[in-house]
Amino acid sequence: MxxxxxxxxxxxxxxxxxxxxxxxxxxxxxxxxxxxxxxxxxxxxxxxxxxxxxxxxxxxxxxxxxxxxxxxxxxxxxxxxxxxxxxxKPVLQQTVKYDILLKLYFGAALKPEENLVKIDNFRKQAEMQMEKYAQYEQVLRSVLDDSDDHTYFLLTVLFGRKVTKATLEWAEESRQLLINLKKEKKEPER
Amino acid sequence: MxxxxxxxxxxxxxxxxxxxxxxxxxxxxxxxxxxxxxxxxxxxxxxxxxxxxxxxxxxxxxxxxxxxxxxxxxxxxxxxxxxxxxxxKPVLQQTVKYDILLKLYFGAALKPEENLVKIDNFRKQAEMQMEKYAQYEQVLRSVLDDSDDHTYFLLTVLFGRKVTKATLEWAEESRQLLINLKKEKKEPER
DNA sequence: TGAAGCATGTAAGCAGTTACATGATTTC
DNA sequence: GAAATCATGTAACTGCTTACATGCTTCA
Structure with missing residues (x-):
């Protein structure tokens, strides 16, 4: 095995x-x-x-x-x-399991409003994350030349920052899509 | 328990x-x-x-x-x-475990070149991912009004696309940081 | 004196992966 | 007739989490 x-x-x-x-x-x-x-x-x-x-x-x-x-x-x-x-050893591509995506995939079982709340909570968490990353980055950049390690630490922080920023943009775009879904329900078929 | x-x-x-x-x-x-x-x-x-x-x-x-x-x-x-x-049930914030970040965090134990290869492989995988997302998105947008489900499926695809694009930008930025590290080693302390 | 933090560890249990076994059906 | 795919399932194992037990030190 x-x-x-x-x-x-x-x-x-x-x-x-x-x-x-x-x-x-x-x-x-x-x-x-x-x-x-x-x-x-x-x-x-x-x-x-x-x-x-x-x-x-x-x-x-x-x-x-x-x-x-x-x-x-x-x-x-x-x-x-x-x-x-x-x-x-080479890094194998792995499935990153996101609970939020799992729940949104089946989101049609709930009202759009309920999913909007989910996305909003996710957004708030991401915003707090962003503040932390900004602090980490500032500290690491100020001591970058002290040790090679710091460059590698910085790489991981940059990854977090970029990805988290992307999720914030996604949250905004998703909000719009769900608001459109809500509107269509109010005035169906036109 | x-x-x-x-x-x-x-x-x-x-x-x-x-x-x-x-x-x-x-x-x-x-x-x-x-x-x-x-x-x-x-x-x-x-x-x-x-x-x-x-x-x-x-x-x-x-x-x-x-x-x-x-x-x-x-x-x-x-x-x-x-x-x-x-x-x-609200989604709890979870630690998303990325093997690539784990290995880069300890990257100073290897030569910059070896880490550059890692990042490059990661970039290639992300690029292939992007193509898939583009296809998914196109299909889903064309049938978006057929079912509420499709909007929710699209949300998950958009997430993947945004996050993957962010990792591509990160790969480029990281490449530069590691190339600088390499240069400093060749002409140390100036 | 009591709470917070330091410090080490065990027991139980669950989620998830991998490998294996078995056999039917379809397709080339 | 062979290979690929359909189809269901079990056994063994690993990684990780949660809960619990225990005792020391520091500090307000």
Whole structure:
């Protein structure tokens, strides 16, 4: 049976390639830097850490005199090799599952008004997202020359910004289409 | 324990609200009309159909004189009610997991050239996508007044088109950023 | 002293994927 | 007669989420 790649394992390896971290700190890093396109719970993180350790891809280092149970991990040479191998594998096209599109596809079962509310909520979320991206971008551009990493971080932020902006435009266009649908119902067949 | 909503079940209910279908036909409909934002395998479909039947949300009808084992399903009133209830539930913001962003986030571990190839492959896929969306859009606009459904189908196509176009712009901008990174390496610190 | 945050972990369960098995029908 | 497609289903597994358990530290 073809083994699926556990992407969480590679996210851990990737973050540990930047700096040594504990499980808890990994979670925080993911929530801070990757939350727009990745998420991970403790229930996934801790077992994966254990697995990576057994495979010799990471080690527990517990630096700074073992302050109450904090287990800090570092990546091994084998870990770095595994990370690079994964990074080099071509990215397969994947179906991105959007709940909003799923519900709109069957939208004719509801009134246009109800779908308009859905689109409006989506728009509001996207607007809040845009503000965050603008902040991220500003910060990253100001430290862009400090490290190659920053350019790559910026790429992911730019992606989010562009895509979110596109969804805002879509929301406006969709609003118009649904308003037209409403009008046709009021004055049918002309 | 809070029960997760089995979205595949609602996709089935949604499609059956349009017309009666067998498991095999459902798979084909999903691959044809929803594949840009949803996918489902037989291993998920058949057990879910069984479950929906046990709950009384769908019925086996086997119309047209039972031609060799073809089991056609229809939605019940209870099924329609369940579908509407789900459609009305607000859509929660979800993390959309993009493998390409994950890999680019850790891109500094590779050479800029390798990441450029990644972005270029992504761009090519997006370009092919765009052609499909253009075709879908043309067809749907020509039959827009035939059914309310078509407006809602069009919304999902427009979403795909806008977002894909945004990713194309992003690919171009990203290319430039990585080319700059390459140049800086050749003439460092000036 | 009590809340918030730090820190690690387990158990249960669901969604979804992959591979496999089986056989009928259609088409070249 | 072979290949492609139609058609249904099961078994095994993985990835991930949710809920729960536990205890320490910091700070108002």
């Amino acid at each position: 073809k083994k699926k790649e556990n992407r969480t394992a590679f996210v851990i390896l990737g973050l540990l390639s930047h700096e040594n971290l504990s499980g808890y700190q990994l979670k925080k890093q993911i929530d801070a830097g990757l939350k727009e396109f990745w998420s991970a719970g403790f229930g996934q993180l801790y077992p994966t850490l254990k697995e990576l350790r057994e495979k010799g891809l990471i080690e527990a280092v517990t630096e700074g005199g073992n302050k109450r149970g904090l287990t800090v991990f570092s990546i091994t040479d084998a870990g770095r090799a595994a990370l690079k191998e994964w990074l080099r | 809070k029960k997760k909503e089995n979205r595949t079940a609602f996709v089935i209910l949604g499609l059956l609200s349009h017309e009666n279908l067998s498991g095999y036909q459902l798979k084909k409909q999903i691959d044809a009309g929803l594949k840009e934002f949803w996918s489902a395998g037989f291993g998920q479909l058949y057990p879910t159909l069984k479950e929906l039947r046990e709950k009384g949300l769908i019925e086996a009808v086997t119309e047209g004189g039972n031609k060799r084992g073809l089991t056609v399903f229809s939605i019940t009133d209870a099924g329609r009610a369940a579908l509407k209830e789900w459609l009305r």
